[in-house]
Amino acid sequence: MKKAQVSLYIIIGLVLAAxxxxxxxxKDKVFTSGWEKxxxxxxxxxxxxxxxxxxxxxxxxxxxxxxxxxxxNQGGYITPPxxxxxxxxxxxxxxxxxxxxxxSPRVAYWFYETANGVAKSQIPxxxxxxxxxxxxxxxxxxxxxxxxxxxxxxxxxxxxxxMVPRVEIANDKIYLTVDYPVRLKHADFTYxxxxxxASMDHSLGKMFDQAVNIIQTENxxxxxxxxxxxxxxxxxxxxxxxxxFECAPKTWKRTDVINTIRNAFAxxxxxxxxxxxxxxxxxxxxxxxxxxxxEVYSDLTTQFTYSPDWxxxxxxxxxxxxxxxxxxxxxxNAMSKFLGQFFCLNEYHFVYDMKFPVLITLTDxxxxxxxxxxxxxxxxxxxxxxQLSISTPDTSSPVCEQRTVPMKIAPVSYSADGSLVSVRDxxxxxxxxxxxCSLGTTDASGILSTTAPPCVNGNLIVERQxxxxxxxxxxxxxxxxxxPILEPIYNLNVKVMVIDSNNVRPLQxxxxxxxxFTERDKDYTVSTVSTAPSxxxxxxxxxxxxxxxxxxxxxFKIPEQNIKVCNDLPKEGVLGIVGLTEKKxxxxxxxxxxxxxxxxxxxxxxxxxxxxxxxxxxxxxxxVVRSAMPxxxxxITLTDxxxxxxxxxxxxxxLE
Numbered sequence: 001m002k003k004a005q006v007s008l009y010i011i012i013g014l015v016l017a018a019x020x021x022x023x024x025x026x027k028d029k030v031f032t033s034g035w036e037k038x039x040x041x042x043x044x045x046x047x048x049x050x051x052x053x054x055x056x057x058x059x060x061x062x063x064x065x066x067x068x069x070x071x072x073n074q075g076g077y078i079t080p081p082x083x084x085x086x087x088x089x090x091x092x093x094x095x096x097x098x099x100x101x102x103x104s105p106r107v108a109y110w111f112y113e114t115a116n117g118v119a120k121s122q123i124p125x126x127x128x129x130x131x132x133x134x135x136x137x138x139x140x141x142x143x144x145x146x147x148x149x150x151x152x153x154x155x156x157x158x159x160x161x162x163m164v165p166r167v168e169i170a171n172d173k174i175y176l177t178v179d180y181p182v183r184l185k186h187a188d189f190t191y192x193x194x195x196x197x198a199s200m201d202h203s204l205g206k207m208f209d210q211a212v213n214i215i216q217t218e219n220x221x222x223x224x225x226x227x228x229x230x231x232x233x234x235x236x237x238x239x240x241x242x243x244x245f246e247c248a249p250k251t252w253k254r255t256d257v258i259n260t261i262r263n264a265f266a267x268x269x270x271x272x273x274x275x276x277x278x279x280x281x282x283x284x285x286x287x288x289x290x291x292x293x294x295e296v297y298s299d300l301t302t303q304f305t306y307s308p309d310w311x312x313x314x315x316x317x318x319x320x321x322x323x324x325x326x327x328x329x330x331x332x333n334a335m336s337k338f339l340g341q342f343f344c345l346n347e348y349h350f351v352y353d354m355k356f357p358v359l360i361t362l363t364d365x366x367x368x369x370x371x372x373x374x375x376x377x378x379x380x381x382x383x384x385x386x387q388l389s390i391s392t393p394d395t396s397s398p399v400c401e402q403r404t405v406p407m408k409i410a411p412v413s414y415s416a417d418g419s420l421v422s423v424r425d426x427x428x429x430x431x432x433x434x435x436x437c438s439l440g441t442t443d444a445s446g447i448l449s450t451t452a453p454p455c456v457n458g459n460l461i462v463e464r465q466x467x468x469x470x471x472x473x474x475x476x477x478x479x480x481x482x483x484p485i486l487e488p489i490y491n492l493n494v495k496v497m498v499i500d501s502n503n504v505r506p507l508q509x510x511x512x513x514x515x516x517f518t519e520r521d522k523d524y525t526v527s528t529v530s531t532a533p534s535x536x537x538x539x540x541x542x543x544x545x546x547x548x549x550x551x552x553x554x555x556f557k558i559p560e561q562n563i564k565v566c567n568d569l570p571k572e573g574v575l576g577i578v579g580l581t582e583k584k585x586x587x588x589x590x591x592x593x594x595x596x597x598x599x600x601x602x603x604x605x606x607x608x609x610x611x612x613x614x615x616x617x618x619x620x621x622x623x624v625v626r627s628a629m630p631x632x633x634x635x636i637t638l639t640d641x642x643x644x645x646x647x648x649x650x651x652x653x654x655l656e
Contacts, residue, residue, distance in 0.1 A: 004570070006602070010609040017398040023361070024422070025491055029609075033198070035168070035175045035177065035199075038177070038195070039195070039197040039199075041272070042195055042196075042197060042347055043607075044143040045191070045193070045491040046189070046191055048186055048189050048191070049184060049191045051154075051156075051197065052148070052151060052156065052158065052182060052184050052193060053193055055145075055150065055151055056145065056182060056193070056196050057196050057197060057198055058144075059141055059144035059145050060137065060141055060165075060176060060196055061180055061200070063109050063137050063141045063144055064137060064172075064174065064176050064198050064200055064646070065200055066136075066140070067070070067132075067133045067136035067137060067140070068133065068174060068200060068202055068204060070136075071106060071129060071133065071204075072108065072202075072204060072368070072369060072370045072371070073107070073369070073371060074096075074105065074108060074127075075096070075107045075108030075109075075110065075124075075141060075371065075372035075373060076108065076123075076124035076129055076155070076208065076211075076370075076372065077108050077124060077132065078132045078133070078135075079132065079134050080095075080096050080106055081095060081096075081122050082109045083095040083109060085114075085115060085514075085527040085528065085529060085532075087103075088512070088514070088529060089512075089549055089550070090115055090368055090514040090527075090529065090547060091114075091115040091514075091527070092313070092510075093109075093113075093115075093355065093357065093375065094106075094120065095108070095109055095112055095313050096109060096373070097109060097121065097310070097357045097359060097373040098109045098310075099359070100207065101309055101310075104279065106360075107359060108121045108122055108124075108371045108372060108373065108374060109122065109188055109217065109357070109372075109373045109374060109375055109600060110122060110211075110215045110372050110373070110374050111123075111215065111218075111374045111375060112374070113355065113375055113377060113384075114525065114527070115514075115516070115527065116516045116518065116525065116527065116545065118436070118518075118525050119384075123212065123215065125436075126205065126208060127438075129204075129208070130167040130168065130169055130171060131655045133165075133167045133174075134165045134166065134167050134201050136607050137163075137165040137167075137176070137178070138163055138165060139396055141163065141165075142163070143190055145160075148160075149183075149291075155186055155187070156184055156185070156186050156315055157184070157185040157186070158180045158182060158183070158184050159182075160180065160181065160183070161180065161181035161493040162181075163178060163179075163180045163431050164178065164179040164180070165177070165178045165179075166178070166179075169204055169205045169208070170433075171203065171205045171206040171209075172201065172202075172203045172205070172206060172364075173199055173200065173201055173202065173569075174199060174200040174202055174204055174205075175199050176197065176198040176199065176200075177195065177196075177197055177435065178195065178196045178197070178198075178484070179194065179195060179282065180194070180195070180196055180377070181191075181193070181194050182194075191202070194533070196464075200524075201366060202366075202368045202428075203299075203364035203365075203366070203368060203629060204368075205519035206297060206300065206364070207300060207362040207364060207368075207369075207370035207636040208370060209295065209297075210274075210277070210295055210297050210300055210362055211303070211360065211362060211370060211372055212382070213293050213294060213295040214274060214293065214302070214360060215374060217291065217293045217362075217373070219295075219373060221291075222271075222383035222384065223291050223375055224269075224272075224304075224358055224374070224376045225378055225383030226383060226385060227268065227269070227272060227289075228265065228354070228376055228378060229378065229381065229383070231261075231264045231265060231268050232261070232352065234454060235260060235264050236260060236363075237252075237256070237257070237260045237348045238260055238264070239252050239257065239324050239326070239348055240348070240349075240350055240352075241348060241349045241350070242347075242348050243347050243348065244357070247347075247503065248346070249324050249325050249326035251323050251324065251326075251327065252324045253322065253323060253324075254316075254319075254321075254322050254323065254324060255322070257314075257324060258312065258314050258487075259308075261312065261314065261354075263306040263308055263311055263495075263653050264557075265306045265308075265312075265356065266306050266307060266308050267576055268303065269306040269358060270305060271286065271289040272291060272304045273286075273289055273291065274289045274290075274291055274293055274302045275290050275291060275292045275293060275296075275303065275380065276293065276295065276298060277296075277297055277298065277300050277301055277302050278298060278299065278300060278301045279301060279302075288515075294416050298363050299364065299365050300363065300364055301362070301363045302360065302361070302362050302363075303360070303361040303362075303363070304358055304359070304360055305358065305359040305360075305361065305407070306356060306357070306358050309572070310356065310357050311355075311356065311357065312355070312356045313353075313354065313355040313356070313479035314352065314353075314354050314356070315352070315353040315354070316350055316351065316352055316353075317350075317351035317352075317353070317380070318351075319350065321474045324350065326347065326348040327653075335610055342656070347393060351380055351381050352375075352380075352381055353379055353380065354376055354377070354378035355375060355376070355378075356375070356376050356379050356554065357373050357374070357375055357376070358373065358374055358375075358376055358412045359371060359372075359373050360372055360373070360374065363505055367467075368460050377512070384449065387485060387559060388445075398514075398640060399432055399437065399453050399455075400435055400436075400437035400438075400453060400644070401453075402453045402454065403437070403450075403451040403452055403453050404451060404453070405450060405451060405452050405453070405454055405476045405477065405479065405480075406449075406450075406451055406479040407439070407448075407449075407450055407452045407480055407482070408447065408448070408449050408480075409428050409439070409442065409447070409448045409450070409460070409481070409482050409483075409484070410422060410442075410446060410447045410448075410463070410481070410482075410483045410485055411423045411426050411428070411442060411446065411462040411464075411470055411483060411484050411587060412483050412484075412485055412486070413467060413470075413485065413486045413487070413488050414485075414487070414488060414611055415615075416612055416613065416615035416616065418606060418611065418612070420485075422446025422447070423442060423446050423462070423464055423467065423486055424442050424443065424445065424446045425441060425464060426442045426446075426448075426462050426463065426464040426467075426486070427440075427441050427443065427462070427463050427464065428440060428442065428448050428460070428462050429451070429460075429461045429463075430452050430455060430458050430459070430461070430474075430476065430492065431458060431459040431460075431461060432453060432455035432458040432459075433455075435453075436461075437452070437453055439452055451553075452476045453476065454476055454477050455475065455476045455477075456475050456477065457473060457474075457475060458473075458474055458475065458476060459471055459472075459473060459474070460472045460473075460474045460482055460484055461484075462484045462486060464486060466488065466489055467486035467487065467488055467489060468486065468487040468488075468489055468522065468524055468538050469486065470484035470485050470486040470487070471484060472484040474656055477627060487522065487524075487538045487539070488538070488539075488611065488615075489536045489537070490536070490537055490538070490611075490614035490615060490617075491534050491535075491536050492535055492536075492537060492614070492617060492618065492619060492620040492655070493533060493534050493618055493619040493620070494528055494530075494532060494533065494534055494535050494619070494620060494622060495509050495621045495622070495625075496513050496530045496599075496621075496622050496623075496624065497621055497622070497623050498511065498513075498548070498623075498624055498625075498626050499623055499624070499625045499626065499649055499651065500625075501626075502625040504623070504651075507530050510550060510551040510553070511548060511549070511550050511551075511598075511626075512529065512530055512531065512548070512549045512550075513529065513530040513546060513547065513548050513549075513602075513622070513624045514527065514528075514529050514530075514546065514547045514602075515527065515528050515535070515544060515545070515546050515548075515622050515624075516544070517535070517537065517542045517543075517544055518543045518544075518545075519538060519540040519541065519542050520541060520543070521540060521541065522538060522540055524538055524540070527542060535620065537614060537620070538614075539609060539610050539611040539613075540608070541606065541607075541608040542606065542607050542608070542609075543604060543605075543606055544606070544607055544622075544653070545603075546601075546602045546604075546605075546622070546623075546624040546625075547599060547600070547601070547602035547624075548599065548600055548601030548602050548624045548625070548626060548627075549597050549599055549600070550599075550600040550601075550626075550629065551596065552595060552596060552597060552598050552629075598628075598629070598630055600626060600627050600628070600629055600630060601624055601625050601626045601627040601642070601646065602624060602625065602627075602643050602645075602646060603624070603625055603643050603646035603647040603649075603650045604643060604647055605647055605650055605652065607652045607653055609653075609655070613655050614655070616655075617655035617656060618656070619655070619656050620653050620654070620655055621653060621654045621655075621656070622653050623650050623651040623652075623653070624650070625649050625650045627642045627646065
């Protein structure tokens with residue numbers, strides 16, 4: 001009997017799961033049919049009101065189109081996420097890709113690494129995209145309507161109320177419903193319109209889903225990094241790994257190698273295709289470029305792009321000079337010395353660290369596009385690791401629809417004297433696996449009484465502007481309470497002083513300083529440049545890294561030079577057997593270059609501060625050590641050593 005009951009429960013569970021899945025799949029269709037029905041019913045209005053309805057909806061349609069196109073071109077954002085460290089020599093990538101190196105347009109990185117090596121993800125959600133479009137319509141539709149001036153010229157007297165738009169992003173269409181009371185009067189005719197409708201044929205929803213699928217595949221398989229490494233290995237102009245039998249090791253100019261890498265990436269990255277999308281292959285060999293993913297959208301095309309004009313950071317381990325060279329193998333041991341009279345052997349093994357952006361563009365059958373960027377990272381000839389387990393939170397998961405467990409959330413924070421205070425207007429969400437469920441916002445007393453989906457070892461997340469988010473591990477299988485702690489963020493004005501030959505002076509117009517604060521216990525990192533007016537800090541113990549960039553006027557010149565690279569090779573004949581060597585040299589020409597700015601100072605120090613100190617201060621004074629202006633390439637390469645010495649001279653930040 002018990003076995004029969006268990007079987008019955010399993011069947012019931014499977015049926016419920018199937019019903020949830022079907023309802024989730026049909027959700028778009030149900031909304032679509034409902035929207036179309038409402039839209040059709042709204043057409044049944046008096047003839048004299050139709051001009052007002054048509055005029056209003058044409059403005060809404062125009063504003064909707066503007067907002068969607070802007071969002072699709074900027075990685076799912078109408079207003080891209082703010083980067084607190086502006087693009088600069090310190091931060092060449094920033095948090096978005098500058099397509100034309102002109103400052104605009106910029107495409108948000110869905111994955112990137114900050115200038116100080118912190119991995120970041122900024123993938124939007126459909127809910128956040130819908131909210132941004134709604135905000136855009138609220139802000140910009142009134143400009144198009146222009147107080148209905150065109151209609152008032154035709155004898156209409158029109159007054160309007162508050163506009164409340166609602167946007168739904170479906171697979172191939174975008175639907176807009178606007179609650180907007182518009183009262184019109186024309187002669188003896190009066191009427192009030194309350195709802196307006198607009199839609200747009202655009203595969204934004206489908207392209208976003210495919211974009212998420214691509215970035216998740218990249219984050220787990222690192223296929224872009226793998227292709228980049230293959231390019232380094234295949235191009236003979238790029239020194240990577242191998243051997244040859246020449247008696248003099250090969251040499252390469254660093255600048256030539258980097259330019260070759262740029263052009264090789266620009267030629268090969270566009271060859272990548274996504275399995276299941278629309279593409280053609282010119283030959284069977286190009287199947288190598290096809291990436292398998294979990295989703296199939298045969299009516300979409302995907303284009304990968306890298307431009308040689310975009311940033312590329314290349315560091316080759318233990319190769320700091322302008323010339324790269326292989327290492328002779330023939331003098332390493334007695335046997336090789338003996339063999340050296342018969343043949344020469346050189347080995348090449350160059351280890352690369354590298355960062356560069358890739359733009360990913362999706363196009364639907366109507367030539368609508370959606371694009372986003374990601375950063376490709378090579379670390380010691382290996383693809384970057386997904387240390388943050390970066391994935392896309394699923395805010396529309398069926399998990400979030402099963403909110404049955406009562407919960408009470410009362411987030412708290414610290415006041416300046418260290419006492420705990422409640423936090424009102426804080427947004428609360430629960431992350432359960434890949435699903436992120438919005439639970440609501442705390443009320444005026446700082447409490448949210450709500451329901452949550454059943455979840456074991458979920459992550460309760462509380463966010464509010466002015467606070468570093470609070471998180472708490474929680475299990476919601478029965479009624480519970482939680483009080484996550486939010487750390488207050490203190491915004492301080494920044495004053496920068498330079499320690500120059502034991503003198504402390506203000507920063508000069510020809511100098512620019514960067515400071516990066518890393519509080520590892522809280523995983524909080526923030527950077528500021530001397531041109532920024534403020535910095536946001538939390539209480540804690542920081543590692544502060546400073547750098548000073550100085551304008552070089554006239555530009556720092558690296559003259560054309562011939563670099564002689566010499567190696568000790570075995571002498572020919574019997575003398576080589578007994579270990580005698582002779583020096584053989586090759587000459588490499590290095591082109592002249594100019595640098596408008598050079599690094600000339602900085603250090604890394606530790607610093608701790610309390611909430612009381614931050615709360616009672618308005619300004620933080622930061623200090624950076626000025627080193628001697630570099631005069632040669634060798635001086636520039638000694639920057640890290642200088643920073644170690646500068647750490648002994650610099651001062652901790654002061655608060656006032």
